[in-house]
Amino acid sequence: MTMQNTANTQHFGIDAIKAKHKATWEDGNYAEFSTYMHDGALEILHGWDLSKAETLLDIGCGSGQTAIPAAKMGIKVTGIDIAENLIKHARKAAKKLNLDTQFDIGDAEDLPYEDNSFDAAVTMIGAMFAPQPDQVVSEFARVIKPGGKLCMANWTSASMPGQMFKAVAEITPPPPGFIPPVLWGDEETVSARLGDQFQDIKLSRKAYPQWHYPFDEDGVINLFREQFGPVKRAFEAASVVQETKLYDSLFHIYRNTSKTQNGVLTITGGEYLEVFATRSLAIIAQN
16 A cells, blocks of 8 residues: 555545445446446447457446446456445346356455456446545556556546536535545546556547437436435435535536437536556556
């Protein structure tokens, strides 16, 4: 663990943060919620060109929206997520398709795998939410084989989700010292985090593709409120005044980051940072 992570752990109590994090992502119905993003996730996955990978780790795999399509490509896939209900959903879906996959309940900061276990690792809007990013990077580097590939998709602060999390934080603020997940969407930050253990780092901002809802802004708010853990919990914690303010904030965020045509709302503000990196052959020791 790095000195930065140690300081943050002492400051806000990492065990309590992780317990809350797990409970939040298990709340609602993310497996159903994420179906509206499935086509976009598939397009991003195909753009990552994992054809040379025989073994792949999907970190923060959720209900398997990346892992299962990757397994269909003939890759030996292992998925891991902190949310037990999502892992159960992924296992059930993989079994139905007769896929040779492994799905584990676990922590991105303490992966239960041997060193140099995977040809590649991916994380699509997943590991960015782990509270200790330096520890996450150390685990990336530990389990990926030397010369192996890391692919990430991380929301930026300007994205619709980035703005949404900021609005939610006004109701359910993070503890002092907590590192904002959207820093994984900042080029300078990502380069600094990966630089000692990865090489050939390539960063580019892109728009999340094919992100559609068959209803208007109010319908989107209701979907997030019912099925997306962080928003669901914010509404549950809000006072009457706060609830109205949060609803109004989300309405304007969704309206300003979307377009509607023929009754279909398309998110146009889904900016994410795409990260490609190669695990260095020699790793600089982390103190």
